Amino acid sequence: KQRVLEGIRELPAETTDGERVSLLANIGLLSDIRVALQNGAEGVGLYRTEFPFMTRSAFPGRQEQAEIYKKVLQGFSGLPVTIRTLDIGGDKALPYFPQPKEDNPFMGWRSIRVSLEREEIFREQLAGVLLASPYGKCNIMFPLVSGVDEVRSIKTILQEVRDELVREGRQVSDEIGVGIMVELPAAVFCAEFLAKEVDYFSIGTNDLIQYTLACDRNNQRVKRWYDPYHPAVLRSIRRVADAARDAGKPVTLCGEMAADPVNALLLMGLGIRSFSLSAPAIPAVKEAIRRVSMEEAKKIAGRVLRMESGQAIRKYLEGVNAEIA
Numbered sequence: 001k002q003r004v005l006e007g008i009r010e011l012p013a014e015t016t017d018g019e020r021v022s023l024l025a026n027i028g029l030l031s032d033i034r035v036a037l038q039n040g041a042e043g044v045g046l047y048r049t050e051f052p053f054m055t056r057s058a059f060p061g062r063q064e065q066a067e068i069y070k071k072v073l074q075g076f077s078g079l080p081v082t083i084r085t086l087d088i089g090g091d092k093a094l095p096y097f098p099q100p101k102e103d104n105p106f107m108g109w110r111s112i113r114v115s116l117e118r119e120e121i122f123r124e125q126l127a128g129v130l131l132a133s134p135y136g137k138c139n140i141m142f143p144l145v146s147g148v149d150e151v152r153s154i155k156t157i158l159q160e161v162r163d164e165l166v167r168e169g170r171q172v173s174d175e176i177g178v179g180i181m182v183e184l185p186a187a188v189f190c191a192e193f194l195a196k197e198v199d200y201f202s203i204g205t206n207d208l209i210q211y212t213l214a215c216d217r218n219n220q221r222v223k224r225w226y227d228p229y230h231p232a233v234l235r236s237i238r239r240v241a242d243a244a245r246d247a248g249k250p251v252t253l254c255g256e257m258a259a260d261p262v263n264a265l266l267l268m269g270l271g272i273r274s275f276s277l278s279a280p281a282i283p284a285v286k287e288a289i290r291r292v293s294m295e296e297a298k299k300i301a302g303r304v305l306r307m308e309s310g311q312a313i314r315k316y317l318e319g320v321n322a323e324i325a
């Protein structure tokens with residue numbers, strides 16, 4: 001099986017009836033670039049920039065950040081790279097940036113909320129991304145967005161930082177895609193509005209499951225409530241895929257659930273045509289995609305969407321998995 005998986009690196013992720021799916025990598029460190037390319041990633045759907053921030057003792061400035069982002073863009077030589085702005089707080093801490101003590105950190109001061117309040121840090125990061133942008137196919141993405149007001153504030157700041165750089169005579173790409181992570185139920189329900197504001201969506205199921213089910217993604221005590229097959233989660237994904245399609249905007253799904261091949265088939269049936277995964281999971285997902293038709297994937301999804309029980313869905317998918325294995 002391992003040899004089969006290695007053999008498909010150069011082959012496209014294409015169903016038997018000829019539908020293409022994009023398989024991108026989730027990365028954090030520069031060392032992930034090699035692993036991503038070895039596994040046949042077609043680019044980066046999620047670059048978690050917390051990692052370069054974690055390995056330092058103070059916030060890196062714009063130039064230092066630009067150097068790192070440039071290495072990533074060049075490492076993928078022209079393939080798309082989606083750089084996500086800082087997503088600290090909750091489960092991700094920086095040693096030199098003390099977090100306030102909060103009763104509910106996952107519902108507290110984290111992610112884009114930190115960026116929008118500590119604007120000097122945010123502007124420095126945006127400048128870093130913009131300075132690196134001419135060195136590849138650069139997209140920028142914002143985490144934990146809850147609605148259009150946030151997106152408009154973000155876009156205003158991004159435009160200001162860009163204008164400032166251009167005034168300084170710096171080169172900045174004109175083709176940077178601006179997107180958001182859909183990982184809050186609020187964003188799911190406002191997906192139609194949000195789709196008009198951005199170039200693309202990326203569904204972050206790790207957090208979307210947590211916030212939909214009020215279930216801490218890292219708390220083992222409540223693990224059984226953290227259920228990717230809960231109908232509320234699957235209907236949310238369907239809703240976002242539909243809104244994106246209606247608006248003519250692409251959508252990627254970058255949560256861990258897509259790393260399981262049978263889940264990827266289900267998600268394709270729900271309308272997802274692009275996945276960003278931990279790179280070692282790419283070959284097995286690709287292999288599964290190459291063995292089914294889009295019709296079959298849609299049948300799986302149609303069946304699942306009619307089920308009321310997460311447990312029944314899990315059981316049904318285990319059966320599908322046994323069939324395709």
Ligand code: PEP
Nearest residue numbers: 183204205206207254255
């Ligand atoms: C997610 O929330 O699904 C996601 C991909 O981002 P992170 O795991 O970094 O929160």
Ligand code: MG
Nearest residue numbers: 183204206207
């Ligand atoms: Mg997230």
